[in-house]
Amino acid sequence: MEAKQSMNKTLSRHNILKQIHRQEDWIVVNLLHRQADIISPELASKIRDGSILSEPESDDYRELSEKGYIIDPERETSLYRLAYADFIRERDAGEVQVFYVPGYACNFACDYCYQDGYIHDSHQAQDDVIDAFFTHLDTHLAGKPWYLTVFGGEPLLPGGGQRKIISRLIEGANARNVEIALVTNGYYLSEYIDLLSxxxxxxxxxxxxxxxxxxxxxxPLKAGRMNGGEYRNFEKVVRGIDDALAAGLEINLRSVLDRDNLPRLHELADFALKRGWTANPRFKTQLGRNYELHYCQDQQNRLYGRLEMYEDLFEQIQRYPQILEFHTPAYSISRFLFENGELPAPLFDSCPGTKTEWAYDYTGQIYSCTATVGKDGEQLGRFYPHTDLDHDRIADWEDRDVLSISACRDCSLQLACGGGCGSVAYNREGNLHAPDCRPVDGLISMGVALYQDADIHERTEEKRKDPKENLHFNEVQLQ
Structure with missing residues (x-):
């Protein structure tokens, strides 16, 4: 009977096999079966060429079978369907992040701004628009948990009119017992602490x-760059962070990296450590990659590919280990594995658009996500002055996952990659259901090398924060 079962078995199509960065050993990962093992080069070679299947009596074969690396294909198909159903059920029951953009104007002139080509209308009175926004959500998200993220442009600009807009958004959220997050450059953060509190x-x-x-x-400050004058803002942004933390507000410090500033990331880590930020339980960090989204950048040579950035980050951490006290990079599923002692659930979809994320702006238009909000031609409908939804386009976004992307179906990385960003795929291929591939095997290889001897689990337990910290903020810069 065992011999017959062995003949029906084959290597799982979800095995991720990669040599650990700068080591002889390899790692094999299977997200469907939630297994990860460090193995010898000899066993890795047998898995790669399939010769392990001819050794059904060996201990290696038996262990690989017990863990799902070797499995009957029909059994695996059944498990895949069950895992997909679990993913959809949990996602549909989960929290939705709703973005509202009160305007696309900004007081900064960041040289990598992907909204640079957007129309920057002056901010107008928005009471009716904001009221319609909340009324729409009362129906559209009825019965679902959600929270509001105020986005831009820059939402915290000076002036009584802008404060009134933020106040109106706070009133609407408070009336519904909804939390608010903000994405800001921080320049006027101190001036808004009283209102945000x-x-x-x-x-x-x-x-x-x-x-x-x-x-x-x-x-730089936009006015300073345009007038050839002072454009410094670092100290004022730092003061805003200090004031927010002192007021008991949560800060998520983000750095956008490319070849120009990644070599000096350790200086920012040192600064945050000395400032006492990293010791504050209300402080956390994220790293984003500078890359092209909707518009071409002038300085192409400074942009990283996904894997290149993390290779250089790996080198920086080797030289400056204090960076890990400032930020522990995900390296795909590696950080999760070492923090939790287990793998995350399979990821059938990494694009939140219209599923766990919606975006709205002050013109009354509706978009799929932060990557598309404000971009002409990406509208999915209106909520003001009347409601009008493009249900066909919305359904196209809702249907996008690794099952709808033909290139994902036979890819062993699909359950760690999730098909990538829909907006990036559409910009590149003109097809929402094209893949935005992520080099997860290479990232896992580096992450395991980085974290297998690091005291990451202990540090994580000491600094464990609110489980709601895993947000989709400005996902377009997190690729």
Whole structure:
């Protein structure tokens, strides 16, 4: 009987096999069966060429079978369907992030801004628009948990009119017991602390790309650049972060990296450590990659590919290990594995658009996500002055996952990659159901090398925060 079963078995099509970065050993990962093992080069070779299947009596074969690396294809198909159903059920029951853009104007002239070509209308009175926005959500998301993220442009600009807009959004959220997050450059954050303290603030995302001139050159004040005058803002942004933390507000510090500033990331880590930010339980960090989304950038040579950035980050951490006290990079599923002692659930879809994310703006238009909001031609409908939804286009977004993307179906990386970003895929291929491939095997290889001897689990337990911290903020920069 055992011999017959062995003949029906084959290697799982979801095995991810990769040599560990700068080591002889290999790692084999299977997201469907939630297994990960470090193995010898000899066993890795047998898995790669399939010769392990001719050794059904060996201990290696038996262990690989027990863990699902070797399995009957029909059995695996059944498990895949069950895992997909679980994913859809949990996603549909999960929380939705709703973005509202009160305007696309900004006081910064960041040299990598993907909204640079958007129309920057002056901010107008928005009471009726905001009221219609909340009324629409009362129906559209009835019975679902959601929270509001105020996005831009820059939402925290000076002036009584802008404060009134933010106040109106807070009033609408408070009336529904909904939390608010903000994405801001931080320049006027201190001036808004009093108003923000009246809201249920989930977190405030602020971007610092480095210390001092490193940040200021990349993210100058628009007025200073246009007039040839002072454009520094680093110290004022830092003061805003300090004031927010002192007021008990959560800060999510984000850095957008490319070849210009990644070599000096350790300086920002040192600054945050000395400032006491990293010791504050209300402080966390994220790293984003500078890359092209909708518009071409002038300085192409400074942009990283996905794997290249993490290769250089790996080198920086080897030289400056204090970076890990500032930020522990995900390296695909590697950080999760070492923090939790297990793999995450299979990822059948990594694009949140119209499923766990919606975006709205002050013109009354509806979009799929932060990557598309404000871009002409990406509208999915209106909520003001009347409601009008393009159900066919919405359904196209809703249907996108690894099952709808033909290139994903036979890819062993699909359950760690999830098909990538729909907006990026559409921009590149003109097809929403094209893949936005992510080099997860290479990332896992580096992550295992980085974290297998690091005390990451202990640090994570000491700094464990609210489980709602895993947000989709500005996903377009997180690729």
């Amino acid at each position: 009246t809201a249920k603030i989930r977190e405030i995302q602020v971007t610092l790309d480095g210390v001092g001139d490193v940040h200021d050159r990349r993210r």
